[in-house]
Amino acid sequence: MLIRRLKDHVVIDQLDIFSLEILRLIPVSANPEGCREAEDRLYSRPELVEGEFTEDWEAYVKPELHHLFQSATETVETDLNSTQEIVPDEGGIEYRLKVPGTHVEAWVNAVNQARLVIAAKHRFNSADLEGGLPDSIESPRDMALLQIHLYDFLLLSLLQELE
Amino acid sequence: MSDIAVEKEIKELTAATTPWNVVVYNDPVNLMGYVTMVFQKVFGYARARAEKHMMEVHQQGRSIVWSGERERAEFYVQQLHGYLLLATLEKPE
Numbered sequence: 001m002l003i004r005r006l007k008d009h010v011v012i013d014q015l016d017i018f019s020l021e022i023l024r025l026i027p028v029s030a031n032p033e034g035c036r037e038a039e040d041r042l043y044s045r046p047e048l049v050e051g052e053f054t055e056d057w058e059a060y061v062k063p064e065l066h067h068l069f070q071s072a073t074e075t076v077e078t079d080l081n082s083t084q085e086i087v088p089d090e091g092g093i094e095y096r097l098k099v100p101g102t103h104v105e106a107w108v109n110a111v112n113q114a115r116l117v118i119a120a121k122h123r124f125n126s127a128d129l130e131g132g133l134p135d136s137i138e139s140p141r142d143m144a145l146l147q148i149h150l151y152d153f154l155l156l157s158l159l160q161e162l163e
Numbered sequence: 164m165s166d167i168a169v170e171k172e173i174k175e176l177t178a179a180t181t182p183w184n185v186v187v188y189n190d191p192v193n194l195m196g197y198v199t200m201v202f203q204k205v206f207g208y209a210r211a212r213a214e215k216h217m218m219e220v221h222q223q224g225r226s227i228v229w230s231g232e233r234e235r236a237e238f239y240v241q242q243l244h245g246y247l248l249l250a251t252l253e254k255p256e
Contacts, residue, residue: 053252108197116247119192124191152194
C-alpha cells in the first residue's frame, strides 16, 4: 500500500485485494451497535459526576455526535465504492483509491472510530496493541489485531497529509 | 447588607468567576500523533504545546488542556468528544 498526495486528492495506491477488503471493513467496523463497551467508548461521559450538563449532553450533544460519526463513515463508504482496478505492466491486479482532499478528515475520524470500536469489542489492552502484529491469523481476535495495525498505518499516513 | 448576604454574594461571584477545566484522560487506543493533531485543531495550539499536553495525558493519565469560562469549556469538551478523546468538564476543587 502506497499513500501519496496527488493534486487535491490523497491516493491510496498499489492495494492488493486483501488490503482493499480490510479497508472496505472500515464502515462496518466503526459501527458500535450491539456492543455496550463500544457504545460507551464512542459516547463517553462529559463529566465525572453526572449532573445537569450530562442531561443536556444526552439530549442535544449525543445526537449531534451520532450524526458526525455516521457522516464520516458514509463518506468513507462512498469513496470506497469508487475504487479503481489497475493492471500493472508486470501483471496481476492492483487497486487504487482516490480520496478527495476535503474527505481526508472524515477518513481520519472514521478510521480512528473503527480502531476504537474494534479495540472495545475485543477488549484489547495496551500490551495487546503494543505487541506488534500477530504471528499468524488463527482467530477473529488475531484478525482484529491485524486490522487495527493496518488502520494505524493508514491513520498516521493520513495525518501526515493533513499537516 | 448582612454578613450572611455578603458571604452568599461572594460565594456566588467566586463560583461564577472560577475557571472550569477541560481535562483529557489517557486511553490505550488513540495514537499519540492523533491526539497531538486534535489538540492543535481544537485549541489552535502550536505543535510543541499540543505535544506537551499529549505527553502529560500519556504519562500522567490526564492533562488539563484548557481552563476558562464554562460555556467555552463545554464547547471544547464537545469538540474533543467529536474526535473521540476521553474528555470531561471539571470544576477545580
